[in-house]
Amino acid sequence: MATHPGHPSVPDRSDGMMHGLDPAAEDRAQTAPAGAPSRGGTVADVLAELRGTLPDEALLTDPARLATYECDGLAAYRVTPGLVVLASTPEHVAATVRACARHAVPFVARGSGTGLSGGALPHAEGVLVVTSRLRTLHEVSAADQRAVVDPGVINLQVTKMATPEGYYFAPDPSSQQICSIGGNVAENSGGAHCLKYGFTTNHVLSLDIVTPDGDQVTLGTRAPDAPGYDLVGAFVGSEGTLGVATRATVRLVRLPQEVRTVLAGFAGTDEAGAATSAIIAAGIVPAAIEIMDALAIEAAEAAVSCGYPAGAGAVLVVELDGARHEVADEYAAVERICRQEGAFEFRMATDAAERAAIWKGRKSAFAAVGRISPDYIVQDGVVPRTALPEVLRQMTRISAEQGVRVANVFHAGDGNLHPLVLFDGSKAGETERAEAVSGMILDLCIEHGGSITGEHGVGSDKAKYMPRMFTDDDLDTMQLVRCAFDPHGIANPGKIYPTPRLCGERSGRRQGAHPLQEAGLGEVF
Amino acid sequence: MTHKQVRLGMPGVRGQDEPAFDSLRPPSPELVDDCVHCGFCLTTCPTYALWGEEMDSPRGRIHLMKTGLEGAPLSDTMVGHFDACLGCMACVTSCPSGVQYDRLIEATRAQVERRHDRTPKDRALRSAIFALFPYPRRLRILRGPLRLTQRLGADRLLRRSGLLERLSPQLATMQSLAPQLGKAEPTPERTPAVGERRAVVGMLTGCVQREFFPGVNAATARVLAAEGCDVIAPRSQGCCGALSTHTGREEEGRAFARALIDTFTAAGVDHVVVNSAGCGSSMKEYVHLLADDPDYAQRAADFSARVRDFAEIIAELGPVAPRHPVEAVAAYHDACHLAHAQGIRSQPRELLRAVPGLEVREIPDSEICCGSAGVYNVLNPEPARELGDRKAANILSTGAELLVTANPGCLMQVATSLERSGRRIRLAHTALVLDASIRGVPLETI
Ligand SMILES: Cc1cc2nc3c(=O)[nH]c(=O)nc-3n(C[C@H](O)[C@H](O)[C@H](O)COP(=O)(O)OP(=O)(O)OC[C@H]3O[C@@H](n4cnc5c(N)ncnc54)[C@H](O)[C@@H]3O)c2cc1C
Ligand code: SF4
Ligand code: SF4
Numbered sequence: 001m002a003t004h005p006g007h008p009s010v011p012d013r014s015d016g017m018m019h020g021l022d023p024a025a026e027d028r029a030q031t032a033p034a035g036a037p038s039r040g041g042t043v044a045d046v047l048a049e050l051r052g053t054l055p056d057e058a059l060l061t062d063p064a065r066l067a068t069y070e071c072d073g074l075a076a077y078r079v080t081p082g083l084v085v086l087a088s089t090p091e092h093v094a095a096t097v098r099a100c101a102r103h104a105v106p107f108v109a110r111g112s113g114t115g116l117s118g119g120a121l122p123h124a125e126g127v128l129v130v131t132s133r134l135r136t137l138h139e140v141s142a143a144d145q146r147a148v149v150d151p152g153v154i155n156l157q158v159t160k161m162a163t164p165e166g167y168y169f170a171p172d173p174s175s176q177q178i179c180s181i182g183g184n185v186a187e188n189s190g191g192a193h194c195l196k197y198g199f200t201t202n203h204v205l206s207l208d209i210v211t212p213d214g215d216q217v218t219l220g221t222r223a224p225d226a227p228g229y230d231l232v233g234a235f236v237g238s239e240g241t242l243g244v245a246t247r248a249t250v251r252l253v254r255l256p257q258e259v260r261t262v263l264a265g266f267a268g269t270d271e272a273g274a275a276t277s278a279i280i281a282a283g284i285v286p287a288a289i290e291i292m293d294a295l296a297i298e299a300a301e302a303a304v305s306c307g308y309p310a311g312a313g314a315v316l317v318v319e320l321d322g323a324r325h326e327v328a329d330e331y332a333a334v335e336r337i338c339r340q341e342g343a344f345e346f347r348m349a350t351d352a353a354e355r356a357a358i359w360k361g362r363k364s365a366f367a368a369v370g371r372i373s374p375d376y377i378v379q380d381g382v383v384p385r386t387a388l389p390e391v392l393r394q395m396t397r398i399s400a401e402q403g404v405r406v407a408n409v410f411h412a413g414d415g416n417l418h419p420l421v422l423f424d425g426s427k428a429g430e431t432e433r434a435e436a437v438s439g440m441i442l443d444l445c446i447e448h449g450g451s452i453t454g455e456h457g458v459g460s461d462k463a464k465y466m467p468r469m470f471t472d473d474d475l476d477t478m479q480l481v482r483c484a485f486d487p488h489g490i491a492n493p494g495k496i497y498p499t500p501r502l503c504g505e506r507s508g509r510r511q512g513a514h515p516l517q518e519a520g521l522g523e524v525f
Numbered sequence: 526m527t528h529k530q531v532r533l534g535m536p537g538v539r540g541q542d543e544p545a546f547d548s549l550r551p552p553s554p555e556l557v558d559d560c561v562h563c564g565f566c567l568t569t570c571p572t573y574a575l576w577g578e579e580m581d582s583p584r585g586r587i588h589l590m591k592t593g594l595e596g597a598p599l600s601d602t603m604v605g606h607f608d609a610c611l612g613c614m615a616c617v618t619s620c621p622s623g624v625q626y627d628r629l630i631e632a633t634r635a636q637v638e639r640r641h642d643r644t645p646k647d648r649a650l651r652s653a654i655f656a657l658f659p660y661p662r663r664l665r666i667l668r669g670p671l672r673l674t675q676r677l678g679a680d681r682l683l684r685r686s687g688l689l690e691r692l693s694p695q696l697a698t699m700q701s702l703a704p705q706l707g708k709a710e711p712t713p714e715r716t717p718a719v720g721e722r723r724a725v726v727g728m729l730t731g732c733v734q735r736e737f738f739p740g741v742n743a744a745t746a747r748v749l750a751a752e753g754c755d756v757i758a759p760r761s762q763g764c765c766g767a768l769s770t771h772t773g774r775e776e777e778g779r780a781f782a783r784a785l786i787d788t789f790t791a792a793g794v795d796h797v798v799v800n801s802a803g804c805g806s807s808m809k810e811y812v813h814l815l816a817d818d819p820d821y822a823q824r825a826a827d828f829s830a831r832v833r834d835f836a837e838i839i840a841e842l843g844p845v846a847p848r849h850p851v852e853a854v855a856a857y858h859d860a861c862h863l864a865h866a867q868g869i870r871s872q873p874r875e876l877l878r879a880v881p882g883l884e885v886r887e888i889p890d891s892e893i894c895c896g897s898a899g900v901y902n903v904l905n906p907e908p909a910r911e912l913g914d915r916k917a918a919n920i921l922s923t924g925a926e927l928l929v930t931a932n933p934g935c936l937m938q939v940a941t942s943l944e945r946s947g948r949r950i951r952l953a954h955t956a957l958v959l960d961a962s963i964r965g966v967p968l969e970t971i
Contacts, residue, residue, distance in 0.1 A: 063597070063600075064592070064600050064603040064606070065578075067589070068580040068585040068589060073564065075561070075562040086578055112567065135577060175563070178563075178568050179564075302623075366563070366621075367563045367620075368621050370622035
């Protein structure tokens with residue numbers, strides 16, 4: 001395995017996916033079905049077809065330029081794409097995908113490249129379709145509570161444009177200052193405020209997509225709750241495996257009348273966790289409820305001097321929003337509960353600047369960990385809220401046993417953990433140990449009835465963990481959905497599923513038909 | 526000059542060409558590795574805002590450096606993306622991981638200047654710029670009527686380079702904005718403190734500042750004196766070297782730096798005050814620029830620690846001189862080399878807000894560069910113009926009648942863009958506004 005000396009964030013797990021090797025060729029060999037339009041096509045064929053159709057400057061072939069697209073936010077995996085297309089119109093996307101379909105060449109969509117699961121990892125023999133130039137905000141309609149945006153529009157931009165009208169876009173990943181709406185849709189991204197307002201899927205009404213055949217279709221309608229299958233729901237969270245979104249109609253949410261953000265300092269995560277449970281048990285649904293442990297606080301302080309309570313073993317950030325009198329009541333209850341559970345300091349932000357200061361520490365925490373550790377893995381797992389204290393205790397035990405530091409930042413309200421596993425890749429064995437700890441944490445989540453990803457997606461990184469959570473039958477059934485959209489397996493192949501399914505053929509693993517097919521309930525496409 | 530190549534033991538996957546960097550101060554692999562590839566810097570990068578492509582973003586440029594350290598060649602394309610960087614350092618501000626892009630790009634530019642073959646036309650343009658800008662006496666000729674400027678054009682080097690054609694829209698604007706540009710009043714070598722003396726400060730008079738905005742230097746000295754500073758402006762001082770250093774002409778930059786350190790050391794001052802953001806930021810970087818120079822490393826460190834921006838020193842001392850009203854609606858523009866490179870944002874705003882009668886408005890997308898960026902607007906006129914136009918539109922959207930900023934380059938750039946849009950608003954350096962307020966004279970008379 002080739003190594004990158006001191007690569008930025010996570011260990012090199014790119015076995016066989018490095019430059020020079022060709023994972024895409026393998027994928028194609030397995031997925032290109034009999035009767036595919038044109039077999040054995042290459043990126044060169046796609047390029048030849050696109051020259052003349054797309055402007056020259058939209059087609060990147062220079063090795064230096066291609067190299068800058070070799071990874072997303074998970075920089076451990078690096079594959080130089082065969083071709084990068086910088087689309088400026090939905091038609092550019094459609095033309096590219098059509099050419100890929102014709103030549104059975106894989107394509108991968110990419111927004112801002114902040115994904116943390118290697119979802120936008122390119123194929124060496126494939127095309128990377130970049131949406132960062134598709135960044136027009138077509139419409140912000142307060143009366144309709146809708147915004148219509150290009151896929152490359154930045155999440156925070158939607159909120160900025162809607163704020164003067166009294167609205168905002170609720171899904172707020174920590175990366176909101178740069179991640180794209182297309183990426184949010186593909187990853188079903190969430191953020192601190194998803195506890196009360198839901199994930200991206202709850203905020204998308206309609207999508208224009210380019211299907212893996214290159215057709216431009218519209219899923220859903222501007223009006224809520226269209227009849228028929230919820231295809232928007234199927235597309236959201238599909239991680240680029242069902243096509244490329246080229247336009248989204250999203251819901252805007254009214255800015256609350258009152259927002260109060262509080263910061264409470266506790267001796268440790270046990271106390272902060274207990275306070276969380278007590279707040280929810282009291283019938284309060286805060287807009288956000290977040291915990292950071294001592295290590296995460298240390299990193300955030302180093303990065304943005306957020307001025308969290310000195311000596312805190314954990315801080316709890318609670319945001320209450322809604323009607324003024326309601327927030328005032330809830331605030332009183334939250335203060336009482338926090339003090340009961342041992343908060344030694346309790347502060348409320350009195351203005352927008354103070355609120356921003358509290359959130360700044362929280363939102364910069366991931367990237368800030370770079371200040372206290374040369375390398376780290378951002379893990380993402382979910383557990384039922386009630387299991388939080390136990391899982392955190394187990395995590396502390398694993399961390400101590402393995403001698404690997406783990407910082408914790410998490411959406412406590414919905415049990416979405418973001419353990420940050422710290423290591424120094426230049427020291428022998430540390431990378432492997434960190435990897436192992438990271439895997440153990442996921443096992444812990446599964447054991448406690450949780451999941452291997454809350455919001456960062458499966459991508460390239462977690463495909464191997466899918467069988468720990470799902471049976472072969474489950475995985476095959478999911479792939480039947482994928483085959484319905486992408487019969488030739490060219491849309492972001494190699495992501496989500498550990499073993500690519502052969503659409504139109506029997507699965508490599510299974511002998512005999514899928515039980516759903518045998519029962520006459522499912523069909524092979 | 527040949528240097529040993531950096532060898533990191535990487536397999537030769539990047540082709541057979543010579544690697545991008547040699548061992549003479551390449552961009553530091555450790556600093557490159559601080560980047561966690563999160564992309565948080567993308568939206569504030571002016572070139573990403575313009576073109577929406579990875580290789581013209583901070584993350585992409587750092588990635589190019591990384592591939593260069595791994596053995597990728599210094600191709601024309603790679604150099605093109607480094608050249609397109611404005612050096613505005615917005616990425617340094619927005620990076621939560623504390624990546625020191627400023628040091629990375631400076632090291633990269635020095636390697637590019639030393640090792641990359643530029644086209645003859647590009648080379649000529651660059652030589653012409655550096656034969657002109659750092660020298661106030663040569664710049665002075667540009668101030669005159671265009672007729673005089675044409676005399677300069679007779680110079681073969683300048684003619685071949687096309688520099689004057691590129692400069693002329695700006696020169697024309699400057700002349701129309703400041704028709705009174707007469708004989709520049711030299712700043713007195715010594716201006717005594719008014720009232721109790723609180724500090725002895727040296728003052729950089731700068732090149733562009735001194736020749737094009739002489740009123741700013743005079744106002745700076747008066748305000749400093751009013752706030753209790755003895756102001757020493759040594760006549761013998763030269764250029765700070767910012768333009769050279771920021772463009773990769775390291776040796777030239779070092780020579781300027783050593784000379785300036787000598788001048789101000791001899792003057793025996795507590796602080797060196799700078800009213801031009803670009804100069805101030807480069808003087809604060811002398812500590813890195815001269816770190817490998819055994820004779821100057823320590824002196825450079827001491828010197829850099831004494832450098833203060835004009836607004837910074839007044840905020841630090843605490844303003845004492847009484848203010849008179851200045852009735853105006855102003856927009857404050859953050860010069861990149863003040864806000865991003867020196868982290869000075871609140872001080873000038875607070876000083877302005879403390880002026881009675883002055884309303885200070887914020888400019889949308891204030892963190893994005895106006896496109897001036899040292900000599901960037903001369904080297905890359907097209908993107909610079911586009912950024913200037915965006916900035917002009919954002920400034921006009923505030924409805925302000927006065928634009929205040931602290932950098933001569935920004936003033937020229939923004940003035941040119943506003944002129945192009947057919948709108949005019951008055952422009953003033955922070956020092957001019959404070960001077961008017963302290964002296965109780967209307968802004969127009971300055
Ligand atoms: C510091 C940091 C903090 C983060 N915090 C959060 C967080 O709090 N919550 C959270 O949910 N995520 C978080 N993320 C992860 C990431 O920002 C989100 O997954 C985001 O939605 C990805 O958007 P992107 O534009 O960068 O997509 P990319 O990384 O470019 O792509 C992500 C996936 O989407 C697909 N895709 C992109 N565009 C399209 C399209 N138009 N059509 C179809 N598929 C497409 C790609 O193929 C890929 O599979 C964080 C990341 C970082 C670096
Ligand atoms: S210095 Fe400015 S132009 Fe250069 S990469 Fe950073 S933000 Fe972009
Ligand atoms: S914000 Fe900092 S760490 Fe993140 S990509 Fe930009 S330079 Fe790298």
